[in-house]
Amino acid sequence: MHNQPDYCVVGMDASFYRCKQILIIDDCAPVRTSIKAMAQQIGFESIHLARDANEAIAKCHEIPFDFILSDFNLGEGKDGYQLFETLKTRQLLAPLNCFIMVSAENQRQIVHGMIELQPDDYLLKPFTYQQLEERISRAVKGRIALRKIYVSLFAQDYQNAITECDNAVVQKPEFAAAALRIKGELLLKLRNYAEAEAFYQQVLQQYKTSAWARLGHAVACFYQQRWDDTELQLADLTQFDETKVEALDWLSRLYVKYRRFEIAHDTLYEAVLLSPKNIIRQKTLANLASIIGDKPASARINSKIVAAARHSVNDTAENYLNQARSLVDAAYCGNVLERAVTINNAAKIVDHLAKRFDGSKLTAEITILRSRFLAAKGELADAKQLISEIPLSYQHTITIDSCMDAAKAYFELGDLYASQVYIDKLQHILERDDFLTETQRIMLEMEQLRHEELKNKLKVINTEAAQAYQREDFNTAFDRFAETFDYMPTNPTIAINLMQTLVKGARVTPISQRYVRAAVKLLARSELDDDLMLRFKRYLAQIKALHPDVIPRRRPKEREVL
Known part of the structure; x- marks a missing residue:
């Protein structure tokens, strides 16, 4: 994985590991026992075991582990990817924690998913004690060498992290590439795009074939709207496993800037196939499918999102709402009979949603959706009566997707004024600068176009x-x-x-x-x-x-x- 410089790994002294806390997660008891024996041989004495992700998360709340070894497949519930994602999101990983993913499979989807989440290493089963010791030693040496950077990142002190990156390049030359990579990512995160471009140009003079530096340079150019320079670089970077998925992401976003929505959709679809567990990317793809007019495809993607997010940190009521909403959109593409079947399927999703989540907090969203069901079936009077129960701007903190759905619902009922209330609200809450939000802005533009046509009438x-x-x-x-x-x-x-x-x-x-x-x-x-x-x-x-x-x-x- 990334942050792994090319140097000869010399094992740490066994006494180093004696006071360290290690957590081994595997759903197979004999495997846990086997890896525990290897850990003891390496020098660990404080060894903790977990049979699944939930048990692992509970232990991480109690103990700041120095090392975590997790199998990718953990049986029912969260898998290793979702476990690592949850631990990162909840900040349950100590700044110097070394997380190593273990798997018996070398599928491209798993590999690309690991590249995105960036654990410290990825180890294939079966492995020997020597292989495990080597990976642990390599990971901990990198963490220790760059510890000041990781501590600053954990505290979200990004400016100090950049300073520590500069110091590490001088003081720890064998880890310079890892420190430089982190610095570049931070410059982009802080939106210092011109500085980031100059930085990556300098890095490429030293590391001419570095894929990550070329990708960073392309992203810096993208944000400065030098898109012609960006396209060739990104297209080339799709050839390398290390940058393939991320390059496809940015290439798709570039095509959106050119308003070439069909090819943007196809490009992002390729990225989703390579790394399907990234829920934000799947949501973006669903939006692009809707933008190009393929409402049934958008509905299918939203259905996959519900399944993929089931045990992840992204398992929210909004996923189910979006699945039902996309089915309503798709219903208008079919004949009367097909529309009725699709609406009934959407209604079942809403019924299930109200049982899984706190329905009292979703009253407005569900009511608006049910009014859309009635409108799609031609029962406009009942739909208007139902939606009249919801006051305009019913929430101060309404989500983007709920706001968009309310705008659609009122438009479908011919209430342009109420629909405009939500469109105006969308203008103020579409603030983030990411690909998902960019597709949402385009969908808003399309709603506004429908409004303008009706306004003229x-x-x-x-x-x-x-x-x-x-x-x-x-x-x-x-x-x-x-x-x-x-x-x-x-x-x-x-x-x-x-x-x-x-x-x-x-x-x-x-x-x-x-x-x-x-x-x-x-x-x-x-x-x-x-x-x-x-x-x-x-x-x-x-x-x-x-x-x-x-x-x-x-x-x-x-x-x-x-």
């Missing part, structure tokens, strides 16, 4: 309404305002226009009564500015005086408002 209708009102053709004006209200049933201004037009002389019919009642109901529960509230009260009083039958008798709860 509504602009024509509103103009006709205003012109009819000016010439005192109040019946035509009311009909046009009503048509606009169908598209924007949560817009207070249109609701006021309906009431005003009725007061001015529009005819009272069962249809106009229904619209005015809906307008009054909306305004009574909305937060209005002083001017709008004043107009609302004035028109409400006039309607009651002129047309007492239009406003139904109030229930006790409504009296205070009306």
